[in-house]
Amino acid sequence: MVDAGRRTQDGPVPISGLPERGRVLCHGFIESVTYVPAMQVAAFTATVVDHDRPARTTPAPTAQHGRLRVIWLGRRRVPGIDPGTEVQLDGMLAVRDGVPTMFNPRYEILSRQENS
Template identity: 40%
Template sequence: MTSSLSTDSRHNAKSRSFIAKLLRRITSDDDELDAEVLALNSARQGACSCSRAEPGERVLAAGRLRSVIYTPSENAPALTAELYDGSGALQLVWLGRRRIPGIEPGRSVKVQGRVALRDGERTIYNPWYELQRG
């Protein structure tokens, strides 16, 4: 009788957990759910949260590129991208570059470099990067 009760209580707990997850998915907006998935994927890759990256620190970060902008300049053209991991964002700046194949909005990437503060935003200059699937 005891094993039957423990099996029933485990089944009830799983059912409540499933219902709670289902309700959360129904009531949450798409941005919240996307942020959760990005944060989870970032953590699985052993990456630092963008929101916790401190200036001067060398970090490994992973996420999705939200925007990519080319800034023409006579002195130093630059390609700037915003990496979002669900917790926050990092600005990625490649100096002297007009375009990098694969660096485009919506692309998942893993980057590594030293964090600097530029205009109040966390920034990595000329980061090492790896394009990711999905």
């Protein structure tokens, strides 16, 4: 039995395989980032998906399957966290507004998309 989605035999779980809650180690690609205005409380948000470029022939993942919201509280920016970046995340998973969400996870940047 896998430890509550913590990791598979081969390593971190994919975003589409996340459990509903608990501590997880997962892997994915930054799809988008959100910056908040200076007047609001500092929080940097990223959306993480399984693939950096989803195939156009497959349907878009639902909010609950294939996407993870990651929020770093108290930060307006996290260096290296940009769209296309491959990351590994380790943290507590919860559901917020129907979307799997991690707050202030440990992260490792695995690769970055080249800019031409």
